[in-house]
Structures are given as structure tokens and as C-alpha cells.
Amino acid sequence: xxxxxxxxxxxxxxxxxxxxxxxxxxxxxxxxxxxxxxxxxxxxxxxxxxxxxxxxxxxxxxxxxxxxxxxxxxxxxxxxxxxxxxxxxxxxxxxxxxxxxxxxxxxxxxxxxxxxxxxxxxxxxx
Numbered sequence: 001x002x003x004x005x006x007x008x009x010x011x012x013x014x015x016x017x018x019x020x021x022x023x024x025x026x027x028x029x030x031x032x033x034x035x036x037x038x039x040x041x042x043x044x045x046x047x048x049x050x051x052x053x054x055x056x057x058x059x060x061x062x063x064x065x066x067x068x069x070x071x072x073x074x075x076x077x078x079x080x081x082x083x084x085x086x087x088x089x090x091x092x093x094x095x096x097x098x099x100x101x102x103x104x105x106x107x108x109x110x111x112x113x114x115x116x117x118x119x120x121x122x123x124x125x126x
Contacts, residue, residue, distance in 0.1 A: 001024055001025060003022050003023065003024035004022070004023040004066075005019045005022060006019065006020055006021035006022065006023055006062060006066040007019065007020050008064070008065035009038060010038055010061035010062075010064075010065070011033070011036075011038050011061040011062045012033070012034065012036035012037070012038050012041065012058060013038070014031065018031050019031060020033075020065075021062050021065075023126055026125065026126050027074075027124065027125060027126055028062075028068045028072075028123070028124045028125075028126050029123055030062050030063065030121055030122040030124070032079065032120065032121040033055050033058045033059050033062070033119060033122075035050070035052070035053075035054035035055050035058075035116070035117075035118065036058065037054070038058070038061075043115045043116060045117075047088065047117075048085040048088045048117045049088055049089070049092040050092075051117045051118045052089050052092040052093055052118050052120070053092050055119065055120040056070070056093075056096050059073075059120060059122050063124055066124075067126060068124045068125060070096065070124075072124040072125040072126075073097075073102045073123070073124040074102050074103060074124060075102055075103045076102050076103070076120060076121070076122050076123075077104070077106070077107065077122075078093070078105075078106045078107075078118065079106070079107045079108065079118065079121075080106065080107075080108060080109065080117065080118055081108070081112065081113070081116055081117050081118070082117065085117055085118070086106070102122075
């Protein structure tokens with residue numbers, strides 16, 4: 001099965017250990033995406049809503065580079081640093097998926113990263 005590595009400078013550059021996304025089997029697998037500004041490499045936002053927005057903005061750019069889009073997302077994984085941020089994250093998330101949202105699961109970050117409140121991964125139709 002062929003697979004294509006997806007990269008766009010419109011989202012944060014990943015470390016050498018993983019790709020922004022991989023396109024295979026008719027799907028686009030977007031890696032866990034932090035709220036990083038692609039120009040500065042710094043986290044955007046001090047609130048979980050701002051960080052959720054930046055994560056989803058980065059994912060939208062990655063999906064566009066793969067020839068897909070946000071409306072083709074079938075599954076999302078959200079990883080929070082603090083479970084108390086769930087309601088506030090959800091508030092921003094619902095702005096992106098107001099109807100027929102994708103399947104979703106959540107988890108808690110296994111390690112503290114200074115300033116990081118949320119990371120989001122997604123799977124979309126290619």
C-alpha cells in the first residue's frame with residue numbers, strides 16, 4: 001500500500017520523529033498537533049480555547065495540503081493537560097464542528113510541556 005508524507009509550511013514543522021500527516025488507504029492521518037504558530041514555532045494562546053483554535057487551524061492547513069478538508073474528518077483525538085479545561089475546549093471545538101461532528105476520544109497528556117494545554121490529532125477522508 002503506497003503512502004504519502006504530507007507537509008505544509010502553513011502548519012508547525014514537526015520534529016524528525018514524525019510527519020505532520022500520512023496519506024494512505026484513502027485516509028489522511030494527522031499527527032497530534034500542538035497550538036504552534038508555524039512562523040514563530042511558539043505556542044499560540046494562553047487559554048485552552050485559543051490553543052484549540054490554533055490546533056484546528058494547523059490541522060485545516062495540513063488537510064488542505066493533503067487534498068482534504070475539515071468537513072472530511074471522521075475521527076478526532078483530543079489530549080488535554082488539565083481535565084478541568086474540557087468544557088472550555090469543547091466550547092471552541094463546537095465552533096468548528098457545529099453539526100454532525102466526527103467521532104472523538106480524549107486523553108490526558110502523559111507529561112507536562114510548559115505552556116501546552118491541548119494537542120489534537122485527526123483522521124480524515126482523503
